[in-house]
Amino acid sequence: MSTVTFKTDPGFCPDCGSILPLLVNVGGVACYSCKRNWGIEVFGDMAVSYTLNFNSKDAYASSARQGEAADDEDEAEGPVVERRCPQCQNDKMSYATLQLRSADEGQTVFYTCTKCRFKETENS
Structure with a gap:
């Protein structure tokens, strides 16, 4: 039995063409469809970055003055x-x-x- 390997864009499984999950563990990433394991190189030179913005502790406090009722x-x-x-x-x-x-x-x-x-x- 021979396997067919697709020429795919980074982030897609070279065996079946499915989108690969971004959850990468130490051993690489496993395709949900064909269950084949791939190394991190399957994502090419794609860089994924996340920006976390935290609200200040009073971000959800009422914009009204503390202890007074808003009349506006x-x-x-x-x-x-x-x-x-x-x-x-x-x-x-x-x-x-x-x-x-x-x-x-x-x-x-x-x-x-x-x-x-x-x-x-x-x-x-």
């Missing part, structure tokens, strides 16, 4: 609508929607008061 629509968590907050009686709330129930039912709407940050939900 620019700091809302989504589009703002006229809806009365049951807690502070503010007349503006931001909202976001998600499809949490089955597809033939309505969305769930999450409202957040722009003043006191009170949250409530509504199944529409």
Whole structure:
């Protein structure tokens, strides 16, 4: 039985032509399709680099002043609508929607008061 070797681009299996996984261990890389093992040279002179960016520890903190309620629509968590907050009686709330129930039912709407940050939900 003879094997056929393809002329392939770096990153493809020379035996079967499948894309090789980038997970390279000490012994090289194994093709998922034909199970043949290849050395790192099968990737040619391809260089793979990763850049990891880390957020600062307060990146997700509210842009509002700490301990104070935000009263500005620019700091809302989504589009703002006229809806009365049951807690502070503010007349503006931001909202976001998600499809949490089955597809033939309505969305769930999450409202957040722009003043006191009170949250409530509504199944529409």
